[in-house]
Amino acid sequence: MPVWLIPIAYMLISLICAIVLPRLEHALAPSFDLGISVSSALAALSAIASGMMALTGIVFSVAFVMLQFSAITYSPRFATRFARDPLLFHALGIFFATFTYSLAATAWVDREGSGMVPTVSWFIAIMLLSLSLLIFTLLVRRLADLQIGNTLRFVGDRGREVIAETFAAAGTSLAAQTPTGADAAEAPPTQTLRFDGSPHYVDRIDTAALVELARRAGGRIVMDCAVGDMVTGGMVLLRVHGGTAPLPEPALRRAIGFGLERTFEQDPKYPIRMLVDIAIKALSPAINDPTTAVQALDQIEDLLRRLALQGLDVGRVRDAGGTLRLVFPTPDWEDYLSLAFDEIRMFGITSIQVLRRLRAALLGLEELLGEHERATPVRRYLEHIDAAIDHSALDEVDRGAARQEDPQGLGLTR
Structure with a gap:
């Protein structure tokens, strides 16, 4: 269910309950009374209903602060984390439900001059108020997620999840890669599918569906x-190359998911992109916070270490018989290195702390890969960083310090 429907669902349920429960109470237990006076019940229900409007305004204010802070401090792409947070919409839904139920319950207080108070409905309104205050506390607690450590850990965790899911589904690893036989020559294209609509991002490819379509044809x-x-x-x-008949275009389009912005799904590049955005924003003259860039590099190094051990060629998918049925573009190892380090190197060339952390990350990857061919691009990148240090504006002493790798940036010279 879309998150924007959550508050509407709460409000509709509360309206139904506000119509049904007081009627049942009035019909089945008209004499049930705990001694609450009519004036006290009306005052309490009116206060709850009016107070919920103010609390709802506060919630929106907190939400806007969270969105603005994350967009300005980290990255505009990170703001979607809070814009889609289910807790925010559940909070709004509970506030709407409390307001609606309390307002409707006032109609049954002293109904037809009976002097009766719907005690059960009155207690339900009090319970909804207590739940609203608890949810508001949890929402304020969510502000702790704006701390830089929690932010970077969140992006890193999502990156680790998408790496595990992407390459586990493909069943590839660096150690388990097996050479495949030569594929049949690619026949000329027999069908071309073009995009029709407003600009969108590709956020998902249903490889199983496409492979099955290609196999059938x-x-x-x-x-x-x-x-x-x-x-x-x-x-x-x-x-589509080869095939005995054209493939149905609606089925082909359904196998490709589109969205208005990039997502983590099937995209190991995206969490690295977000971490790099946070790092280079921290390195901008307006913020000038190289320590945050170093913390981002901690997460980037971990993601690259996991990618280094994977068979990255997951863009060639075969059917059960071993015949190549689907080919789609995927980044190689050098693409990941460039995405992770190029912009941080360019914006952090005057920061000794960042350069030391970059060298430590690259040396760690080189040690992890050993004699594997992927170690060669890592060594080239190390030479590139050393050449950039030599041509930087740093003096000779600072250049020597920048060449000392340090996992802390500035902490321990090893």
């Missing part, structure tokens, strides 16, 4: 777009 599907790409009207999404 005896052909091969080659994607022109990758997860994370923006597609605009008329752009080629995929081409």
Whole structure:
């Protein structure tokens, strides 16, 4: 269910309860009375109903502060974490329910001059008020997630999840990669599928569905777009090569998920992109916080260590018989290195702390990879950083300090 429907659902349920429960209480237990006076009940219910409006305004204020703070301090892309937070919408829903139920319950106090108070409904309104205050406390507690350590850990955790899911589904690893035989020559394209609509991002590819479609037709599907790409009207999404008959376009379109912005789903690049955004914003002259960049590099190094041990060629998918049925673009090891380090190196070239942490991360990756061919790009990148240090504005003493790798940035020279 879309999160914006949550408050509406709460309000509708509370309206139904406010109509049904007082009627049942009035019909089944008209003499049930705990001695609450009519004036006290009206005052309490009116205070709850009016107070909920003020509390709802406070909740919106807190939500806007969270969104603005995360967008300015970290990255505009990070603001969606709070904009889609279910806790925010559940809080609004409970506040709406409390307001609606309390307001409706006032209609049954001293109904037709009976002097009766709907005691059960009165207690339900009090319980909803208590629940609202508890939810508000949890919402304020969520502000702790804006701390830089929690923010970076959240992005890192999402990155670790998507890496595990992406490569576990493909069943590949660096140690378990097995060479495959030569694939049949790619036949000329027999069908081209183009995007039709307003600009969207590709956020998901249903590989199983595409492989099955290609298998049935005896052909091969080659994607022109990758997860994370923006597609605009008329752009080629995929081409079908070979096959005995054209594939149904509606089925092909359903196998490609589109969204208005990039998501973590099937995209190991995106968490690295967000961590890099946080790091380079921290390195901007307006903020000038290299320690935050170092903390972002801690998470980036962990993600790269996990990627280094994976078989990254997951963009060639075969059917059960071993025939290549689907090809789509995926980043290679050098793409990941460039995404993770290029911009941080460029913006952090005057920060000794950042340069030392960069070298420590690269040396750690080189040690992890050993004699594997992926260690060669890492060594080249180390040489690139050393050359950048040599041509930087740092003096000779600072250049020597910057060449000393340090996992803390500035902490222990090893």
